[in-house]
Amino acid sequence: MKIYGNKQVVKRLSDYAKNNCLPHALLFFGDAGTGKRTLADYTSMLYFCLEKGGAPCMSCENCKRVEKHIHPDVVYASCADLNAEELREGILPTTFEKAVEGGIKVYIFSEFQLLNNVCQNILLTYLEEPSPTVRFILTASNRNGILPTILSRTAAIQTFKLSEEECEKALSDYGVKNAGEAAKTYGGNLGLALNAAKDKNAAVYIELTRELCGYIVEKNEYKAINLLLHLPQPKDDKRGPLKILVNETEKIFHDAFVIAMDGKPSLSCCPELSAKAAKIFPALALNLIAEETVKFSKSVTENNFNSKITANAFVSAIFNAMEN
Numbered sequence: 571m572k573i574y575g576n577k578q579v580v581k582r583l584s585d586y587a588k589n590n591c592l593p594h595a596l597l598f599f600g601d602a603g604t605g606k607r608t609l610a611d612y613t614s615m616l617y618f619c620l621e622k623g624g625a626p627c628m629s630c631e632n633c634k635r636v637e638k639h640i641h642p643d644v645v646y647a648s649c650a651d652l653n654a655e656e657l658r659e660g661i662l663p664t665t666f667e668k669a670v671e672g673g674i675k676v677y678i679f680s681e682f683q684l685l686n687n688v689c690q691n692i693l694l695t696y697l698e699e700p701s702p703t704v705r706f707i708l709t710a711s712n713r714n715g716i717l718p719t720i721l722s723r724t725a726a727i728q729t730f731k732l733s734e735e736e737c738e739k740a741l742s743d744y745g746v747k748n749a750g751e752a753a754k755t756y757g758g759n760l761g762l763a764l765n766a767a768k769d770k771n772a773a774v775y776i777e778l779t780r781e782l783c784g785y786i787v788e789k790n791e792y793k794a795i796n797l798l799l800h801l802p803q804p805k806d807d808k809r810g811p812l813k814i815l816v817n818e819t820e821k822i823f824h825d826a827f828v829i830a831m832d833g834k835p836s837l838s839c840c841p842e843l844s845a846k847a848a849k850i851f852p853a854l855a856l857n858l859i860a861e862e863t864v865k866f867s868k869s870v871t872e873n874n875f876n877s878k879i880t881a882n883a884f885v886s887a888i889f890n891a892m893e894n
């Protein structure tokens with residue numbers, strides 16, 4: 571395993587480790603593809619590496635097991651499909667059990683922004699009174715869906731995409747053809763570029779997101795809804811395409827809001843569109859549009875999901891928010 575970019579993050583983790591003060595709960599937040607899961611693994615290695623120091627050796631037995639996700643004391647939970655019962659009765663009671671190897675246990679909750687408030691409150695109790703042998707690592711694409719009470723009990727660390735040069739180097743290391751072009755297309759987002767190299771569909775949906783957001787910026791509701799109602803749908807994954815479009819749209823408008831507030835955008839795969847939206851819409855409307863998309867990224871994962879109804883509701887929520 572190799573960490574590309576995110577040098578400040580690695581330094582901060584290494585300082586914690588050297589001073590023996592790794593927080594009991596960490597939150598990595600940042601755009602999909604910016605290395606949150608890799609950093610969660612890296613942190614787990616810091617907890618378990620047999621060679622103590624500021625950085626995991628990545629070659630001892632424990633580091634290797636963490637990398638392969640087979641260490642018996644690391645528990646993984648994806649919040650995209652986690653319900654209250656499973657959390658309350660399945661996962662959290664195990665925090666009271668002794669670690670298999672007698673040391674600490676690490677719980678990694680990914681896509682934490684998708685966890686509903688009921689579940690977040692259940693977990694909160696465990697964050698408030700942490701067991702001395704339990705560590706929590708949360709990863710989230712943004713902090714918007716996370717309760718303030720959770721945020722106040724975690725050390726939050728933002729992850730960033732790479733520079734295009736760093737990304738190109740990483741892509742060549744991974745054996746991706748046309749690494750330079752891919753790094754440029756995905757603006758230095760290594761995860762997105764790697765996914766696109768593996769999965770041609772992902773690249774198609776990122777392109778469709780740009781088209782969709784173009785229609786939103788042009789205030790053409792008809793074309794926006796038409797595009798969503800005619801998304802290419804893989805047979806085995808009805809909600810996947812809309813999920814990508816909703817998530818990417820959120821990033822584009824989140825960045826537009828950041829630009830409108832004179833901040834530095836960091837998330838979206840299309841900075842030009844964010845800049846254009848920031849010129850056209852007032853900050854309040856941009857913030858509301860971004861908030862609507864966060865709500866929809868949750869509803870895309872709900873059980874009673876219907877792609878046509880969700881697509882219609884999504885576009886009308888965005889165009890209503892635009893009126894502000």
Ligand SMILES: [Zn+2]
Pocket residue numbers: 618619620621626627628629630631632633634
């Ligand atoms: Zn090690």
